[in-house]
Amino acid sequence: VKIYIHMAAIRPRSSSFSRSTSAASNAVPGLKHGPNGTMFLSSGIPDLDKILGGGFTLGSLVMVMEDPEAPHHMLLLRNFMSQGLVHHQPLIYASPAKDPRGFLGTLPSVMVSKDDKSRAHESEKEKGLRIAWQYKKYFGEQNSDSQRDGKSEYCCDFDLRKPLERHFFTGKHIDCITLKDSADLTTFHDRCSSFLSQTPRTDGNVIGGRIAIQSLCSPQCEFSDKEWDMLSFVRSLKSLVRLSNSVAIITFPPSLVSPAFSKRLQHLADTLVSVKAIPDEDKELAKLLTGYQDMVGLLSMHKVARINTQVPAILEATTFSMKLHKRRSLTLECLNQAPVHGSSGTSYGTSGSCSSSSKTGTLDF
Amino acid sequence: MAEWICRTLRDGGLEGEHAPALIIKDTIRCPLSSFVFDHVLSQLSSFILSNKSQSKGIVLVALSRSPLYYQQFLKSKGYDVVDSPCWIKVLDCYSDPLGWKSKLVESGSILNRDPGSSITTSLCKNVRDLDNLFSSIIESGKELAGDGKGRFVVAIDSVSEMLRHTTVSSVAALLSNLRSHDQVSCLFWLLHSDLHETRATAALEYMSSMQASVEPMALPANGQIGNSMNLSLMEQNFRRGKFCVRVKRRNGRVRMMFEELCVDISGIKFAPVSSEDNVIAQSLVPKVQFNLQLSEKELNDRAKVVLPFEHQDNGKTTQIYDGRKSLNEGETEIHEKVNSSGKGEIIYFRDSDDEMPDSDEDPDDDLDI
Numbered sequence: 001v002k003i004y005i006h007m008a009a010i011r012p013r014s015s016s017f018s019r020s021t022s023a024a025s026n027a028v029p030g031l032k033h034g035p036n037g038t039m040f041l042s043s044g045i046p047d048l049d050k051i052l053g054g055g056f057t058l059g060s061l062v063m064v065m066e067d068p069e070a071p072h073h074m075l076l077l078r079n080f081m082s083q084g085l086v087h088h089q090p091l092i093y094a095s096p097a098k099d100p101r102g103f104l105g106t107l108p109s110v111m112v113s114k115d116d117k118s119r120a121h122e123s124e125k126e127k128g129l130r131i132a133w134q135y136k137k138y139f140g141e142q143n144s145d146s147q148r149d150g151k152s153e154y155c156c157d158f159d160l161r162k163p164l165e166r167h168f169f170t171g172k173h174i175d176c177i178t179l180k181d182s183a184d185l186t187t188f189h190d191r192c193s194s195f196l197s198q199t200p201r202t203d204g205n206v207i208g209g210r211i212a213i214q215s216l217c218s219p220q221c222e223f224s225d226k227e228w229d230m231l232s233f234v235r236s237l238k239s240l241v242r243l244s245n246s247v248a249i250i251t252f253p254p255s256l257v258s259p260a261f262s263k264r265l266q267h268l269a270d271t272l273v274s275v276k277a278i279p280d281e282d283k284e285l286a287k288l289l290t291g292y293q294d295m296v297g298l299l300s301m302h303k304v305a306r307i308n309t310q311v312p313a314i315l316e317a318t319t320f321s322m323k324l325h326k327r328r329s330l331t332l333e334c335l336n337q338a339p340v341h342g343s344s345g346t347s348y349g350t351s352g353s354c355s356s357s358s359k360t361g362t363l364d365f
Numbered sequence: 366m367a368e369w370i371c372r373t374l375r376d377g378g379l380e381g382e383h384a385p386a387l388i389i390k391d392t393i394r395c396p397l398s399s400f401v402f403d404h405v406l407s408q409l410s411s412f413i414l415s416n417k418s419q420s421k422g423i424v425l426v427a428l429s430r431s432p433l434y435y436q437q438f439l440k441s442k443g444y445d446v447v448d449s450p451c452w453i454k455v456l457d458c459y460s461d462p463l464g465w466k467s468k469l470v471e472s473g474s475i476l477n478r479d480p481g482s483s484i485t486t487s488l489c490k491n492v493r494d495l496d497n498l499f500s501s502i503i504e505s506g507k508e509l510a511g512d513g514k515g516r517f518v519v520a521i522d523s524v525s526e527m528l529r530h531t532t533v534s535s536v537a538a539l540l541s542n543l544r545s546h547d548q549v550s551c552l553f554w555l556l557h558s559d560l561h562e563t564r565a566t567a568a569l570e571y572m573s574s575m576q577a578s579v580e581p582m583a584l585p586a587n588g589q590i591g592n593s594m595n596l597s598l599m600e601q602n603f604r605r606g607k608f609c610v611r612v613k614r615r616n617g618r619v620r621m622m623f624e625e626l627c628v629d630i631s632g633i634k635f636a637p638v639s640s641e642d643n644v645i646a647q648s649l650v651p652k653v654q655f656n657l658q659l660s661e662k663e664l665n666d667r668a669k670v671v672l673p674f675e676h677q678d679n680g681k682t683t684q685i686y687d688g689r690k691s692l693n694e695g696e697t698e699i700h701e702k703v704n705s706s707g708k709g710e711i712i713y714f715r716d717s718d719d720e721m722p723d724s725d726e727d728p729d730d731d732l733d734i
Binding site for chain 2: 068069070071072075096097098180218219220221222224225253255256257258277278279280281296297322324
């Protein structure tokens with residue numbers, strides 16, 4: 001069965017109820033109103049914002065579980081930090097490297113708009129009847145066109161091949177801290193606490209602050225074997241963040257801490273994401289998944305922050321493939337199974353949001 | 366694959382990047398990693414001596430084998446050991462790692478009879494002080510490569526030995542510092558993974574960019590040692606093994622490669638995998654939704670299924686499936702004998718057996734309206 005959809009008939013679903021305070025009236029470009037009185041700031045990756053339902057909630061703690069064999073968590077951190085710098089949001093970055101400031105040089109810059117226009121143009125070439133295989137892919141295109149208004153965008157598309165302009169780094173609101181020679185986390189905790197007191201929740205003028213901690217539990221730090229210390233640091237940070245208008249993102253490699261502590265750390269997160277490497281030149285996977293060539297890794301959503309509500313977020317799909325569009329920008333896509341080879345013509349290879357098969361592996365289809 | 370690794374190490378790292386780091390690991394079941402280490406060392410030496418490499422020399426930290434061993438090894442491979450201070454420097458952490466011997470010599474209790482070896486650059490008397498070790502490595506490296514842009518290779522014979530004396534985090538810090546040092550072109554070390562906790566091994570794998578592990582070819586069945594077949598299998602594992610390499614690529618993918626290795630008097634040899642081993646990515650690939658092959662168990666179960674009444678014309682007594690699991694032959698016979706007296710029989714003729722289902726004719730055609 002093939003699905004024929006006339007593109008004009010598809011409208012992006014918008015509810016008839018709209019808030020009186022729409023996004024346009026929000027003076028601050030880096031923030032957006034969310035449900036239940038919360039506010040969002042962008043992760044820097046448009047697809048991820050969509051999956052999260054708007055972005056990272058202010059006051060939430062995001063944890064990213066790293067895969068020791070792949071640097072994908074760095075991609076997430078880079079986009080997160082770039083987005084903050086572009087919006088002039090204060091930032092603290094901590095890592096076990098000797099010179100964490102050097103990492104700022106790898107941050108991506110905002111994609112130049114003419115590249116975007118050419119991307120949108122391509123999709124409009126085929127007017128009239130289109131065979132919409134994996135039709136859900138096309139829903140997003142309608143929305144994205146309407147939001148091109150340059151610098152005051154909530155979420156920018158970042159070009160990973162171009163470094164961020166130097167003038168974004170010169171502000172006093174950027175702090176880079178190395179965790180390398182710290183015997184414990186107390187000094188760092190104090191730095192975070194003073195940073196977070198600059199953006200308190202009760203403040204009328206909301207800016208939105210960002211804390212990015214890379215590879216906590218990295219083995220070269222002295223405190224890496226003091227698991228209880230790290231755990232109490234994260235717990236304390238979480239409570240400080242909750243009282244402020246900031247978002248903290250922590251990446252850690254779960255295989256380097258004992259399983260019990262890994263579980264505890266995961267439970268502390270408001271939003272929990274894991275990234276995974278994929279094998280190179282794997283013929284089995286290439287047969288099973290479409291677009292395997294462009295994939296660099298897999299991203300799984302385990303938890304999405306829900307503040308001020310008891311209703312959990314139920315996602316359509318939890319595993320996404322990370323692709324670099326034209327090797328420049330990071331996109332996340334639902335996993336799509338490749339169509340069955342030829343003859344039967346059945347379209348059982350629907351998009352990844354279909355119900356999970358009875359034999360679920362580590363991937364959710 | 367071994368050649369590929371050696372070439373990758375030879376090419377070193379780009380400027381501003383961390384140097385490629387290889388971890389060679391094995392277990393007691395197939396303890397051939399020291400041969401692999403020697404092989405890598407020898408290959409890199411040949412690249413350096415023929416000026417094909419990014420680096421100008423090797424700094425070798427010898428912890429588990431004496432510098433004399435390396436001197437003899439390199440000599441046997443035909444490398445110029447006399448002129449060695451130009452291209453290789455050995456830090457001797459083997460002879461006196463904790464400084465006990467020198468203390469005894471100082472106090473006059475023993476005489477220092479150690480002839481030393483011509484290849485040794487410096488004697489390390491305190492393996493516990495990794496900061497000091499780091500500076501000695503860098504110092505020796507600078508002597509080899511000059512101060513400017515010249516680079517050198519660092520080889521650590523047995524990080525397992527280091528972990529006996531210091532913590533995992535200090536070893537990890539040492540490796541990380543070496544990797545991020547501008548003048549280090551590449552780095553490789555040896556680890557016996559079954560000597561350490563999994564977290565320690567995981568931490569050291571985390572610090573590496575390539576993992577080469579030596580695994581046994583044939584695992585002994587049932588783990589029983591007394592069996593003679595198992596003994597010969599175990600003996601085989603001391604000569605042959607599987608060489609598995611996992612490489613973390615820049616784009617975030619992991620490449621896995623396999624080879625067979627074989628050790629004999631002349632040294633170590635690598636050969637492509639002979640058998641069809643599809644170990645790749647089994648955990649990531651979910652099972653195909655339509656499995657058309659039946660496994661052994663499934664075939665047996667299928668043979669046991671009690672078919673509906675009309676298809677049981679295989680000579681056996683017809684069984685009526687009454688919801689219970691299949692009774693064995695003996696029971697049914699007894700059951701029948703009991704039942705044959707006077708109970709009703711089921712005579713079933715399937716009507717219209719010759720009528721084809723879904724025939725072309727419209728079945729309503731014979732309605733005469």
